[in-house]
Amino acid sequence: MTNRSVSNVDRHLSDVVILRTSDKDVRRTSTSNVTIPVRSKRRRFIPPLFALAFFAVLPLLAQQQADRVKQIGGKFQCMCGCGQILSQCNHVGCTVSTSMLKELGAMVNRGDSEDKITQTFVQEFGTTVYAEPPKSGFSLVAWLMPIFYFLIGAAIVVFFINKWRKQTPAPAAVAPAGVHISPEAYERARSQADRDTED
Amino acid sequence: MDVFGSFTLLLAFVCAVYALVGGIAAIITRHPLLVKSTRQAGIATCVLIFIATFSVEYLLFTDNFSQAYVVSHSNRDLSAFYKIAALWSGQEGSLLFWSFLLSIYVISVLIAYRNKNGELMPYVGVVLAGVQTFFLTLNNFVESPFKTLATVNASGALEPFTRMDGNGLNPLLQYPEMVIHPPNLYSGYTGFTIPFAFALAALLARYPGEKWIHLTRKWTMIAWCFQSVGILLGAHWAYAVLGWGGYWGWDPVENASLLPWLTGTAFLHSVMMQEKRGMMKVWNVWLVFCTFMLCILGTFLTRSGVVSSVHAFANSQIGPWFIGFLGLTLLVCFVAYIKNRDYLKSENQLDSMISRESSFLFNNLLFLVACIAVLSGTLFPVFSEWFTSNRISVGAPFFNKIMIPVGLALLFLTGVGPLLAWRKTSGDSLKRNFGWPLIVGLLCGVAAYFMGYRDTFSIICLILCGFVFWTIVMEFYRGAKVISARTGMNRMMSAHELAMRNTRRYGGYVVHFGMVLIFIGLAGSAFNTDVQRPMNLGESMKLGPYTLILQSADSKAEKNYTAQRMIVEVLKDNKQLMMLYPEKRQFQGNEQGSGTMVAIYSTLREDVYVVFAGMDQDTNLPVIHAFLNPLVKWIWLGGVWVVMGTLLALMPNRRAALAVAAVPQTVASPIAQALNPSVTLREGHD
Numbered sequence: 001m002t003n004r005s006v007s008n009v010d011r012h013l014s015d016v017v018i019l020r021t022s023d024k025d026v027r028r029t030s031t032s033n034v035t036i037p038v039r040s041k042r043r044r045f046i047p048p049l050f051a052l053a054f055f056a057v058l059p060l061l062a063q064q065q066a067d068r069v070k071q072i073g074g075k076f077q078c079m080c081g082c083g084q085i086l087s088q089c090n091h092v093g094c095t096v097s098t099s100m101l102k103e104l105g106a107m108v109n110r111g112d113s114e115d116k117i118t119q120t121f122v123q124e125f126g127t128t129v130y131a132e133p134p135k136s137g138f139s140l141v142a143w144l145m146p147i148f149y150f151l152i153g154a155a156i157v158v159f160f161i162n163k164w165r166k167q168t169p170a171p172a173a174v175a176p177a178g179v180h181i182s183p184e185a186y187e188r189a190r191s192q193a194d195r196d197t198e199d
Numbered sequence: 200m201d202v203f204g205s206f207t208l209l210l211a212f213v214c215a216v217y218a219l220v221g222g223i224a225a226i227i228t229r230h231p232l233l234v235k236s237t238r239q240a241g242i243a244t245c246v247l248i249f250i251a252t253f254s255v256e257y258l259l260f261t262d263n264f265s266q267a268y269v270v271s272h273s274n275r276d277l278s279a280f281y282k283i284a285a286l287w288s289g290q291e292g293s294l295l296f297w298s299f300l301l302s303i304y305v306i307s308v309l310i311a312y313r314n315k316n317g318e319l320m321p322y323v324g325v326v327l328a329g330v331q332t333f334f335l336t337l338n339n340f341v342e343s344p345f346k347t348l349a350t351v352n353a354s355g356a357l358e359p360f361t362r363m364d365g366n367g368l369n370p371l372l373q374y375p376e377m378v379i380h381p382p383n384l385y386s387g388y389t390g391f392t393i394p395f396a397f398a399l400a401a402l403l404a405r406y407p408g409e410k411w412i413h414l415t416r417k418w419t420m421i422a423w424c425f426q427s428v429g430i431l432l433g434a435h436w437a438y439a440v441l442g443w444g445g446y447w448g449w450d451p452v453e454n455a456s457l458l459p460w461l462t463g464t465a466f467l468h469s470v471m472m473q474e475k476r477g478m479m480k481v482w483n484v485w486l487v488f489c490t491f492m493l494c495i496l497g498t499f500l501t502r503s504g505v506v507s508s509v510h511a512f513a514n515s516q517i518g519p520w521f522i523g524f525l526g527l528t529l530l531v532c533f534v535a536y537i538k539n540r541d542y543l544k545s546e547n548q549l550d551s552m553i554s555r556e557s558s559f560l561f562n563n564l565l566f567l568v569a570c571i572a573v574l575s576g577t578l579f580p581v582f583s584e585w586f587t588s589n590r591i592s593v594g595a596p597f598f599n600k601i602m603i604p605v606g607l608a609l610l611f612l613t614g615v616g617p618l619l620a621w622r623k624t625s626g627d628s629l630k631r632n633f634g635w636p637l638i639v640g641l642l643c644g645v646a647a648y649f650m651g652y653r654d655t656f657s658i659i660c661l662i663l664c665g666f667v668f669w670t671i672v673m674e675f676y677r678g679a680k681v682i683s684a685r686t687g688m689n690r691m692m693s694a695h696e697l698a699m700r701n702t703r704r705y706g707g708y709v710v711h712f713g714m715v716l717i718f719i720g721l722a723g724s725a726f727n728t729d730v731q732r733p734m735n736l737g738e739s740m741k742l743g744p745y746t747l748i749l750q751s752a753d754s755k756a757e758k759n760y761t762a763q764r765m766i767v768e769v770l771k772d773n774k775q776l777m778m779l780y781p782e783k784r785q786f787q788g789n790e791q792g793s794g795t796m797v798a799i800y801s802t803l804r805e806d807v808y809v810v811f812a813g814m815d816q817d818t819n820l821p822v823i824h825a826f827l828n829p830l831v832k833w834i835w836l837g838g839v840w841v842v843m844g845t846l847l848a849l850m851p852n853r854r855a856a857l858a859v860a861a862v863p864q865t866v867a868s869p870i871a872q873a874l875n876p877s878v879t880l881r882e883g884h885d
Contacts, residue, residue, distance in 0.1 A: 164549035
């Protein structure tokens with residue numbers, strides 16, 4: 001099986017193409033049809049290139065891991081009793097968050113999955129380690145309750161608005177021009193208007 | 200003095216019981232002398248509680264270390280300022296302080312209304328005496344602040360014993376705000392007892408009309424203002440002392456203080472429906488009942504240790520007492536409601552879905568949903584333990600996910616409410632009123648986006664802030680324009696005149712403006728950043744546009760503590776801004792730990808918040824933790840506006856009066872006399 005992928009480095013060579021096989025490199029010159037197996041000179045560049053890439057990627061990897069620690073740490077609470085999120089705990093002198101973060105960092109470096117990390121922490125500290133209730137089992141109730149309150153409350157409000165609207169009497173007919181209202185009625189209407197426009 | 204204080208406290212209990220039992224007898228017999236004597240017993244209860252409270256303070260100030268409470272919460276080196284605060288730093292003292300603050304309200308009510316509302320006041324007196332009796336029971340028989348230290352001598356008898364010095368005050372409480380935060384919060388908690396007493400009394404007495412609402416409006420607003428200030432001072436204390444870089448962590452005790460505030464705020468809005476339209480009488484009565492019960496629940500959560508919290512400064516066995524009292528209160532309220540529910544018959548009529556009334560209904564819905572969500576979230580760990588044997592914690596991420604949308608919806612209604620008319624709002628009116636506020640809101644959102652605030656909720660929040668702000672401006676502008684046209688005053692003076700003529704309405708708008716500022720501050724929290732690392736002297740670190748250089752370190756010995764201080768220079772664009780001095784304090788006395796003193800450089804744009812987080816264990820270098828917290832200052836400014844608005848709303852209205860002035864009678868004819876009235880109308884004041 002021949003792998004015919006061509007590296008960028010190879011494209012700079014006008015007359016030589018490296019055809020990579022699984023077990024050997026083969027040089028084919030443009031001037032002859034003779035194909036002879038050789039050890040590529042460019043192979044010398046590969047280790048430094050790898051090293052360069054490694055050192056270039058290292059900070060990125062470290063940053064990625066730090067971000068992952070921060071992200072996963074955001075799902076747990078510091079267990080010192082301060083009630084803060086683990087990755088945000090800056091409780092002065094808190095040794096608990098330091099050791100928890102260290103442990104979390106080690107698990108992230110090992111490449112443990114989020115589920116595994118969660119399981120480890122729950123086994124170690126109990127379910128109080130969750131920063132927010134998991135969205136499963138009994139804990140789901142905590143998430144559903146506010147939505148339930150809102151929906152029930154909104155239904156009640158809409159129900160009462162409709163009910164009270166039906167109770168409103170039809171507006172009285174406008175008095176024909178020239179009809180006088182009594183001073184008491186005028187005063188009553190005026191005070192009602194005052195109250196209606198006060199706040 | 201301890202015997203004297205203990206005796207006065209016991210006497211206060213006896214007087215409170217008499218006020219309660221005698222008050223019930225007075226209501227039944229309607230004997231005027233009995234009514235008078237129970238009122239005086241109520242006043243005597245308050246005076247005796249004052250004396251008992253001052254006795255505790257006397258013991259603290261005189262360093263009487265034969266008293267268990269003084270030993271536990273004070274020491275010789277504690278400054279006089281903090282000896283005052285030591286009163287409420289412990290369980291026994293704080294419960295006595297509850298009684299003390301309640302007594303201030305009770306004595307004010309009993310004296311202010313001694314010759315008024317004769318039908319209602321005996322009932323009010325009984326309810327207040329009932330609450331006082333409960334707290335005095337705790338003060339006398341469960342958590343007495345007058346316990347004398349004793350030791351067992353050789354013969355096995357108890358012998359008084361005096362310690363040389365005390366343990367001192369909890370370091371976290373040795374901060375100026377802790378001297379004013381608990382009194383404010385407790386004044387809020389206790390203050391809601393007055394509207395509760397009036398509401399229950401009106402229901403029991405079947406007191407006609409809405410007078411109890413008018414009577415309690417000021418008391419409710421005072422309690423609400425204290426509660427608001429208490430919450431904000433607590434937030435500021437957490438921000439400046441705990442060194443977490445935050446001000447609100449959805450801690451159970453913080454939540455407990457928020458619960459009555461939410462229902463109290465709902466009540467302050469819905470009460471207008473009852474005053475103007477005779478609607479929602481049942482709802483309002485239950486809102487007041489719930490607010491009071493949530494205050495008791497808040498005290499219970501703070502004091503019982505049922506939920507773990509950094510703010511719960513006590514753990515004790517008083518939980519069953521509070522549960523019992525809450526149950527009894529609920530039972531009394533429920534029975535009173537069932538027996539007298541026909542008295543609460545409302546005139547519920549609504550003309551249109553788009554009206555001020557509907558906006559208040561939705562406003563109440565959101566406040567109630569917020570309250571129940573916070574309450575159920577706070578108590579969920581306890582419930583989960585009951586049902587599953589596993590305690591599942593509910594932290595800040597849960598509350599943020601629930602409360603941010605609710606808060607934004609409430610902010611939206613803050614802007615919409617004033618734009619809607621009572622009864623019905625026409626489409627034209629909606630277009631006219633909503634146009635400019637919407638444009639201003641959107642401009643605010645665009646400006647925020649270009650200033651780098653790229654969080655969705657924060658942008659929505661800032662849009663709504665702009666929207667609400669402009670509705671408030673429009674309300675003032677329109678009113679001021681009319682007054683200006685009538686009186687010739689300039690617009691600023693006209694706006695002032697406008698506010699003074701309807702203090703309740705415009706005070707409310709000022710409070711809304713304060714809330715807008717607070718929401719702007721909250722929007723900034725999405726962009727907090729921080730850096731932490733051990734630093735050598737002379738070393739610098741970058742924090743956003745700022746450079747922090749650790750210049751030097753020193754230590755200072757104060758009377759009650761020794762502080763290790765870092766001197767951090769703050770530069771921006773290579774220009775020195777200021778020096779910050781974060782401290783770590785080691786307090787003297789046993790059982791005391793260390794505390795922090797955060798250094799903050801605060802501007803309207805952001806806070807540079809620097810904490811000296813101790814020494815690094817590996818390198819032995821000082822660890823500096825620095826935060827860049829945008830817009831935090833707006834929260835504290837908002838708090839100031841909320842207080843100013845409440846004070847304005849509490850002021851009596853200045854009314855445009857009819858000023859009578861003689862008009863020269865130059866024309867003698869009857870026709871002319873008819874045309875020229877003998878009085879002219881002139882804008883003026885009472």
